[in-house]
Amino acid sequence: MANPVYQVLSLRVASDPQRTVGTNFFFDSFPADADLPMPQDYLFWVLEGDGRRILIDTCFSPAAAERRGRIMHRSVEAHLADIGIAPSEMTDVVMTHLHWDHAGNIELFPNARFFVQADELAFCTGRSMLHRGVSKIYNREDVQAFMVPLFEGRVVLLDGDATLFPGITVSKVGGHTPGSMTVNVNTRRGQVVLASDAAHFYANFRTRSPFPILESFPQALEAFEIMNRLSGGSLAHIIPGHDPLLASVFPALANRTGIACLHEDPVVDPASLISQQFATGRKTA
Numbered sequence: 001m002a003n004p005v006y007q008v009l010s011l012r013v014a015s016d017p018q019r020t021v022g023t024n025f026f027f028d029s030f031p032a033d034a035d036l037p038m039p040q041d042y043l044f045w046v047l048e049g050d051g052r053r054i055l056i057d058t059c060f061s062p063a064a065a066e067r068r069g070r071i072m073h074r075s076v077e078a079h080l081a082d083i084g085i086a087p088s089e090m091t092d093v094v095m096t097h098l099h100w101d102h103a104g105n106i107e108l109f110p111n112a113r114f115f116v117q118a119d120e121l122a123f124c125t126g127r128s129m130l131h132r133g134v135s136k137i138y139n140r141e142d143v144q145a146f147m148v149p150l151f152e153g154r155v156v157l158l159d160g161d162a163t164l165f166p167g168i169t170v171s172k173v174g175g176h177t178p179g180s181m182t183v184n185v186n187t188r189r190g191q192v193v194l195a196s197d198a199a200h201f202y203a204n205f206r207t208r209s210p211f212p213i214l215e216s217f218p219q220a221l222e223a224f225e226i227m228n229r230l231s232g233g234s235l236a237h238i239i240p241g242h243d244p245l246l247a248s249v250f251p252a253l254a255n256r257t258g259i260a261c262l263h264e265d266p267v268v269d270p271a272s273l274i275s276q277q278f279a280t281g282r283k284t285a
């Protein structure tokens with residue numbers, strides 16, 4: 001039987017306008033532009049099709065945004081209400097990894113089961129957390145909150161690649177964190193690869209220069225090649241996890257700002273935007 005097709009929405013929760021080009025790449029990919037602004041968006045994703053709705057990541061709460069100095073645009077609850085979803089009715093949540101900006105709000109979903117790589121949970125509850133430089137990217141409160149579904153038997157621990165539902169697979173790519181995974185979704189335009197933090201920006205993927213928060217640098221490079229294969233070499237089928245360009249590449253849902261329809265054809269080729277990405281800043285610099 002043919003795989004079902006899904007709608008894929010990306011929902012923008014918050015942003016960080018402070019970042020610069022120089023802080024977003026492991027290699028010095030754009031040396032002339034290093035000081036230019038390159039803001040980051042914080043997103044989560046909703047899949048709908050075949051009679052089910054699936055949440056990908058849970059982003060973070062307004063309180064966490066406040067603590068970390070991020071600018072909140074629309075909370076996860078408000079976004080879900082906008083598209084007619086009551087969090088208590090959500091049954092399946094896929095966690096691409098458990099960093100603070102992806103794994104807040106766990107308590108909003110008391111009836112969901114959570115899919116996560118076993119290596120990810122082991123990492124953020126183990127030896128590496130003795131190092132503040134590593135542990136600070138996780139919120140202790142979020143990791144503690146994750147113990148509730150775990151102890152209630154609502155966590156599915158994955159050991160590598162898996163098919164979660166017809167038309168929805170995950171690929172454990174590592175690199176950014178030990179259990180980082182992409183979520184690959186069948187849509188009317190083919191398989192869309194939600195990279196999450198395996199590619200923060202299109203430009204990370206394009207230049208094969210990862211975002212500099214890394215657990216394994218070679219594995220992050222390997223992740224790019226895995227995504228390239230999963231997408232059939234099409235940049236338009238790879239969805240970066242933090243790129244504000246997404247809002248230009250894909251049509252907005254019913255003229256809403258902050259919700260993009262990733263299952264629709266791109267309105268502009270992302271490759272053409274990458275080259276112009278810093279042009280505005282350059283003129284005034």
Ligand SMILES: [Zn+2]
Pocket residue numbers: 099101102197241242
């Ligand atoms: Zn992230």
